[in-house]
Amino acid sequence: MRTGGRLAAAIEVLEDIDRRYRPAAEALRDWGLSHRFAGSKDRAAIGNIVYDALRRKRSAAWMLGEETPRALAFGALAIEAGFTAQTFDEALAGDTFAPPGLSAQETAALKTHRLEQAPDGVRADCPEWCEPILERACGADWVDEAAALAARPPLDLRVNTLKAARDKVVRALDKSGAGPCALAPVGLRIGAIEGQGRHPNVQAEPAFQKGWFEVQDEGSQIVAQLAGAAPGMQVLDFCAGAGGKSLAMSAAMENTGQICAFDADKQRLAPIFDRLKRAGCRNVQATAGEGALEALEGRMDLVLVDAPCTGSGTWRRRPDAKWRLSEKQLEQRQAEQAEILEKASRFVRPGGRLAYVTCSVFAEENADRVRAFLEASSGFTPVDHAALWQRNFPEKAGFARIDPALGIALSPLRTGTDGFYFAALTRD
Template identity: 40%
Template structure:
């Protein structure tokens, strides 16, 4: 890495540390303002940044051991020694011309870290496995003592690039041929019939299908969640927490542009992005609707009016840590208990939209029991009109990724982001003319 790129890496690391926004949003803004960096430079800076984000706790442990402040500058210096194996002299030469120059304390830090690697036998598991304190006990409960380590290690491995083919505009076979012709090595995803996986690191500009709407970036696990909605042409469907519309696009395409989809969210900016993506994908059977809250009056007015309702609930995001390494260090604003309470309110409110005989899919990108199995169990206990549809019955080909009847995906076991989904069905109304055998009439 040149001094110019080293400075850019330090600058963007500082921006990520000080901003309240996710790292991907911060880096997008950073690169828009840095026209001096070409695609190759941006790739090098991003790789260095995300590598340090994936090593944050371990680098922090080393800095604390040296009584050094855990600052972006010190973390970068520590990574150059511990992660890239550079000598203090090499780093001094690389740092030449950067301001401010290396201080005496920084020179001492480099000397003390020289000869060591990122891992150290004295590290506690929470540091070695990059697990924040707030999530340690819930994750250990979820995976047990042995599974916890394997799953956390899997979140430290950069994920592949998963794409979903838009069947309105293309086929997977055609996209696989096109990408192979571009010198890439695409593979069909093993579980999703619309997915393509790329292991290569590449500029997204090399994928023209992203601009034409033929493909979308979407993890295979997320694709499977939308398949469980099983929306049919001419049905009425709600994506209750649509966000920027990744799952909405998949559902609308699943319906072959026929029927009616409502993409709801409390964030108007995200829904505007959803509308833009829908236009680019050639989908016109979707309406976007901004809700004031999870109990917006619109819900009551459309009670029992939809065949399918998807709730991709706001969650801790523990299933996305391999993709968003900065997210693990942002504890839920409401705390885990507050987040679980919000999910329960959303689930109870959105369930009112499901017509008799209709399907409700509750999903999160979390791997925590509190947000998933426990949430579904509590809902079913309070809502006897709904029952769980076991995954093996709804999607037999996914029998290998089920747990207690739910879809349960994890990075270590399935090579996807962590996802949970439960299929809940509302009881149908009795057929006309049938007599209740318990009736005294």
């Protein structure tokens, strides 16, 4: 397929997402199944246009002067690939599968609209209702912080030190371009996709099948490290999900002590069993039954709460979720987070630690929740988060946004990671 055909296909997928209000990955998968003539390079290029259009939805619409699937796809190529009116004319000429060329109105808009002159919210590429929320969370940097959440993400891996050292995994993945992460001590990073390429399928590598590494964002690795799991500890991962942080803590604990990986949703927890087996984690017990936790009350050295949240910190990877998010959903998440924190706190022993994590950049889900918990629950004291960061990353001062009493915020702009929040409280 030529550029015109790929652009037409991307517009078709974006129309499907808009019409049926469904995830981008699902729409792209179905398009591929019904268009089997499209090769892997074509599918990758189409996917890039679709995801770029969703990440940059607001700025792409501003560039073309309207918010239609066509405008978003054209705008995405203009922003991410540097296409101009002339470039489009040349790329679409003679391509029978291409969409209609630029209209006079579209050409004029593309020639006169410059993103550096756009309103703050457009350059931030966020929903309008999120603008004050992001400004409150990020301060004067909010536009740049939000814009970084609209960029293409890297592919991060965590070396499983139970089975391999980082240099060994680097050698095994020598053709992938993987190199050490900037912060996570056992993290590897494959840079963001350039042009119309795609990330390598690292899960097909023998090293992955052997359990030498897991796919895990560097931010997730960092918050797991900050939690402080150590050999011999008794740990409860209270919202374990697919188990990424349980696996990271198991390696940090050198397969000693005990981790109880709990999630009330059996379906979310299901992938953990194969992952534990592949990684060789022997100190993790997974359960979806709350009854199994009764004997753990007041006994755990560490309780990690990876709370359900809006996922605003993962907008680079799930840009369609950004535009589906509503104020009502944010309110619902806050209520769930308060309830989960209260439940999880019962399991911390005196002198033990309660670690609260989200993949959100909203203060309403982060510092506000910790502050409210401390006001409602006696017996917990926040750690010195500035000192905690310094102990773990002594040469990286200034990378994260830190409130000594209320937590640590990671973001694509500052730390090069997804947006994460971490706070730790000690039980008196």
